[in-house]
Amino acid sequence: MTVYQATASAPVNIACIKYWGKRDTKLILPTNSSLSVTLDQDHLRSTTTSRADPSFQKDRLWLNGDEEEIKDGGRMATCIKEMKALRRQLEDKDPSLPKISGYPVHICSRNNFPTAAGLASSASGFAALVASLAALYQLPTDASRLSLIARQGSGSACRSLFGGFVAWQMGERPDGSDSYAVQVAPREHWPDIHALICVVSDDKKGTSSTSGMQRTVETSTLLQHRIKHVVPERMRAISEAILARDFDAFARITMQDSNQFHAVALDTDPPIFYMNDVSRAIIALIVEYNRVAIANGGKLRAAYTYDAGPNAVIYAPKENIKEIVELIVKYFPQADAFKDPFGVFDGKGVTG
Numbered sequence: 001m002t003v004y005q006a007t008a009s010a011p012v013n014i015a016c017i018k019y020w021g022k023r024d025t026k027l028i029l030p031t032n033s034s035l036s037v038t039l040d041q042d043h044l045r046s047t048t049t050s051r052a053d054p055s056f057q058k059d060r061l062w063l064n065g066d067e068e069e070i071k072d073g074g075r076m077a078t079c080i081k082e083m084k085a086l087r088r089q090l091e092d093k094d095p096s097l098p099k100i101s102g103y104p105v106h107i108c109s110r111n112n113f114p115t116a117a118g119l120a121s122s123a124s125g126f127a128a129l130v131a132s133l134a135a136l137y138q139l140p141t142d143a144s145r146l147s148l149i150a151r152q153g154s155g156s157a158c159r160s161l162f163g164g165f166v167a168w169q170m171g172e173r174p175d176g177s178d179s180y181a182v183q184v185a186p187r188e189h190w191p192d193i194h195a196l197i198c199v200v201s202d203d204k205k206g207t208s209s210t211s212g213m214q215r216t217v218e219t220s221t222l223l224q225h226r227i228k229h230v231v232p233e234r235m236r237a238i239s240e241a242i243l244a245r246d247f248d249a250f251a252r253i254t255m256q257d258s259n260q261f262h263a264v265a266l267d268t269d270p271p272i273f274y275m276n277d278v279s280r281a282i283i284a285l286i287v288e289y290n291r292v293a294i295a296n297g298g299k300l301r302a303a304y305t306y307d308a309g310p311n312a313v314i315y316a317p318k319e320n321i322k323e324i325v326e327l328i329v330k331y332f333p334q335a336d337a338f339k340d341p342f343g344v345f346d347g348k349g350v351t352g
């Protein structure tokens with residue numbers, strides 16, 4: 001008996017130009033393009049195994065060991081349906097292929113980081129799901145093609161199908177066929193950039209990205225300015241900075257975009273606050289660290305960015321990471337442990 005099973009894993013990505021707002025909530029089409037860095041750490045990944053078998057009664061899913069319902073017409077069901085459809089196309093073209101597209105699938109996914117830590121588990125989760133089904137179905141598709149499907153699981157997931165520096169082009173077509181991810185540059189292009197993650201709080205966040213961004217679309221006037229007059233130019237400038245390995249420009253744009261994302265959250269009715277006092281204190285520390293460098297005739301040495309929660313991600317050239325960790329430990333003495341000086345700062349106790 002042949003076993004049809006495959007495993008794939010995908011990492012978390014952290015946006016420098018934030019995706020915030022959908023023009024189509026069903027297809028997950030964004031109101032602006034976005035750009036992220038895919039983290040290449042082994043300990044920030046989702047790993048997913050998919051198995052197709054004619055004896056299974058229905059599609060089922062386990063997340064970190066617990067079974068989750070696959071809701072009809074929901075995001076998970078859509079991704080599975082789309083992947084089965086791609087397999088069916090192959091089977092129709094080549095009748096010698098086993099007809100596994102008709103079998104129910106069992107999917108088992110695990111994150112090797114706490115889901116509640118406020119890191120983008122939906123991004124790595126849906127990217128790993130789509131990658132494992134692509135392997136199961138032996139689809140000859142490229143990552144951009146797969147990103148069209150991962151996008152319908154969670155917008156930011158489309159960017160996790162690539163490593164390195166990745167853009168999600170918003171596209172224009174109503175069917176979403178031109179809204180996919182492309183690699184701006186591979187990780188090896190700029191290996192000197194490192195990300196430091198400061199876990200300020202591992203509480204479940206208050207307002208989910210999905211509902212928060214929709215409220216912003218409905219109520220914020222600042223968002224309209226952002227999507228029309230700010231993001232297009234920033235996408236161009238940050239891509240150029242990445243290609244030129246220009247950290248000063250990369251850092252400036254990254255911090256500006258994080259600030260504007262939190263400004264549109266605040267401009268939402270009722271307002272959404274994702275950062276807390278510790279988040280703001282870390283911003284002050286990085287601002288001061290950069291100010292001293294510039295006062296001495298230098299350039300920006302670090303960039304902060306915050307997603308829909310209080311945790312800080314700090315991008316910096318490798319040579320500065322040790323100094324930044326020392327500064328954080330000095331000003332946030334509860335910051336007890338970090339796993340990897342050039343990787344994840346996992347100071348659970350960074351509470352101020």
Ligand code: DP6
Pocket residue numbers: 014015017018019020028034120122153154155156157209210211307308
């Ligand atoms: C602030 O991709 O989680 O992290 O598409 O509704 O699943 P859905 O939203 P999601 O939003 C991510 C928002 C963000 C910015 C970003 O990653 O670009």
